[in-house]
Amino acid sequence: MIGRTIGRAFRDAFGHLGRAKTRHAVSFTVLVLSFLMAGLFLSLSNNLRARARTLSRDMAVIVYLKGAATPEERNAVEQRARLSPLVASIRSIGPEDAADRFIKEFPDLKDVLENLGGNPLPASIEATLNDATAPEAPVVRLIDEIRAMPGVEDIQFNRRWADRIRALGRLSDAVGLFIGGLLILISIAVVSGAIRLNILGRREEIDILHLVGATNGYIRSPFLLEGLILGAAGGATAAGLVSLAAHLFPLYLGQSLGALQDLIGFEPLTLVQFAGLVAGGGIAGLLGSLAALGRVFRS
Amino acid sequence: MIEFRLVWKQYQKPAWALSDVSFTIDAGEMCFITGPSGSGKSTLLRLITRECAPTDGQILVGGTDIRRIPASKIFLLRRAMGVVFQDFRLLPERRVFDNVAVPLRVLGLPAKDIKRKVFIALRMVGLHHRIWNTPAELSYGEQQRVAIARAVVNNPRLLLADEPTGNLDPDLASEIMALFREINRQGTTVVICTHDRDIIRKFAGRVLPLREGRLRERGTE
Numbered sequence: 001m002i003g004r005t006i007g008r009a010f011r012d013a014f015g016h017l018g019r020a021k022t023r024h025a026v027s028f029t030v031l032v033l034s035f036l037m038a039g040l041f042l043s044l045s046n047n048l049r050a051r052a053r054t055l056s057r058d059m060a061v062i063v064y065l066k067g068a069a070t071p072e073e074r075n076a077v078e079q080r081a082r083l084s085p086l087v088a089s090i091r092s093i094g095p096e097d098a099a100d101r102f103i104k105e106f107p108d109l110k111d112v113l114e115n116l117g118g119n120p121l122p123a124s125i126e127a128t129l130n131d132a133t134a135p136e137a138p139v140v141r142l143i144d145e146i147r148a149m150p151g152v153e154d155i156q157f158n159r160r161w162a163d164r165i166r167a168l169g170r171l172s173d174a175v176g177l178f179i180g181g182l183l184i185l186i187s188i189a190v191v192s193g194a195i196r197l198n199i200l201g202r203r204e205e206i207d208i209l210h211l212v213g214a215t216n217g218y219i220r221s222p223f224l225l226e227g228l229i230l231g232a233a234g235g236a237t238a239a240g241l242v243s244l245a246a247h248l249f250p251l252y253l254g255q256s257l258g259a260l261q262d263l264i265g266f267e268p269l270t271l272v273q274f275a276g277l278v279a280g281g282g283i284a285g286l287l288g289s290l291a292a293l294g295r296v297f298r299s
Numbered sequence: 300m301i302e303f304r305l306v307w308k309q310y311q312k313p314a315w316a317l318s319d320v321s322f323t324i325d326a327g328e329m330c331f332i333t334g335p336s337g338s339g340k341s342t343l344l345r346l347i348t349r350e351c352a353p354t355d356g357q358i359l360v361g362g363t364d365i366r367r368i369p370a371s372k373i374f375l376l377r378r379a380m381g382v383v384f385q386d387f388r389l390l391p392e393r394r395v396f397d398n399v400a401v402p403l404r405v406l407g408l409p410a411k412d413i414k415r416k417v418f419i420a421l422r423m424v425g426l427h428h429r430i431w432n433t434p435a436e437l438s439y440g441e442q443q444r445v446a447i448a449r450a451v452v453n454n455p456r457l458l459l460a461d462e463p464t465g466n467l468d469p470d471l472a473s474e475i476m477a478l479f480r481e482i483n484r485q486g487t488t489v490v491i492c493t494h495d496r497d498i499i500r501k502f503a504g505r506v507l508p509l510r511e512g513r514l515r516e517r518g519t520e
Contacts, residue, residue, distance in 0.1 A: 004407050205390055212402040213378030
């Protein structure tokens with residue numbers, strides 16, 4: 001009997017969805033747009049987190065030497081870095097090597113470098129750290145010590161970049177949550193409106209059902225399912241579109257961003273995130289239905 | 300079957316829809332509640348179905364004080380009764396079969412039982428050949444017979460009818476009343492609200508006349 005009741009509720013819910021097509025199409029579109037927005041920001045955060053992970057994996061302190069640094073000064077810096085237990089390996093990069101690496105990483109900027117008339121890139125020493133997740137304070141002490149040595153121009157510690165990118169990821173999460181959340185609230189209201197009109201349109205049928213002894217659950221369940229199905233379908237469509245964007249973006253728009261494409265990119269959603277968008281859509285639809293039922297049955 | 304004890308009903312002050320109404324309808328009786336429009340006939344039926352509650356007094360249906368039934372259990376009371384309306388209240392986009400099957404689907408009966416019971420009910424009202432038509436394809440008389448089939452498909456102990464012949468010409472009205480008489484002969488208590496004196500004269504039964512919300516006399520045959 002429970003199976004029959006559930007089957008009937010689903011049949012009625014799909015029947016409702018098939019009847020007021022325009023109303024449901026509007027609700028569906030708003031739901032898709034809301035969850036698409038949330039999903040895109042989620043995908044953007046995924047990308048930023050992935051970049052931060054890559055940076056953390058080859059965490060290094062890069063010491064840029066002055067153009068006038070002597071071989072003794074360079075050796076002293078290398079020696080100091082090698083003596084530290086924090087450092088796993090040392091790599092010395094001359095100005096030519098730096099130029100080669102620059103051209104390899106940014107081929108579009110090759111002409112710019114050549115037109116400068118000379119190589120502006122300084123020699124550097126890259127000290128790769130033993131543990132990317134080690135506390136920052138001892139590394140900072142080492143950096144300060146090396147910075148004070150003669151012949152040192154500047155020091156770059158890419159962990160800070162990783163931290164900055166992670167912070168950007170968190171910001172993207174927050175913005176996505178805010179904008180997505182706002183749009184989801186709007187979509188709940190739209191779904192609620194559509195289902196409310198649906199309920200009002202079926203008022204006579206509801207009256208008859210009440211009179212023949214239908215329970216509130218029997219009468220309300222198709223409307224709840226209607227919202228659930230509409231919302232889950234909206235969430236699933238949005239998740240699908242985000243996945244599509246993650247695959248198509250690098251092929252079409254990614255190139256035009258040049259050096260920024262590493263930061264502004266879309267990483268595919270994880271299975272949990274995909275399921276989360278579908279479930280979130282379902283919950284939004286359900287809340288819309290509940291709000292509509294509450295308003296109509298109270299009045 | 301039905302007992303009203305000093306029932307008062309007020310929708311809005313100062314007018315009373317029903318005042319000091321007391322009567323008893325026994326199981327298996329056929330009873331007419333008569334009176335002009337606004338006399339309180341429909342209110343009386345709405346009180347029996349618990350669509351509204353009395354302002355004061357007690358209503359017993361099948362020995363149960365229906366005022367004490369919690370809102371979440373009213374469906375059990377309604378499953379024991381069938382209701383027929385003047386305007387039929389059929390679902391226009393559903394076929395005759397689906398309209399009559401509504402009370403059985405609510406009970407969650409298997410499809411096989413629903414088909415059998417719907418066919419029996421439609422045969423009783425003489426419309427088994429119209430099972431796949433929509434209400435719009437039927438005459439008013441046929442639509443009312445479908446509404447009656449829906450009301451009795453679940454074999455209720457009590458059948459309530461609110462002006463069931465109000466939209467029908469005299470011949471069709473007689474047909475419908477004959478149907479109610481037949482249902483009553485099979486043991487169902489039938490309560491009919493009507494202002495049609497010819498019908499009451501033709502189909503003998505107990506009459507409860509209402510005027511301005513008051514029962515004027517009791518138990519006229």
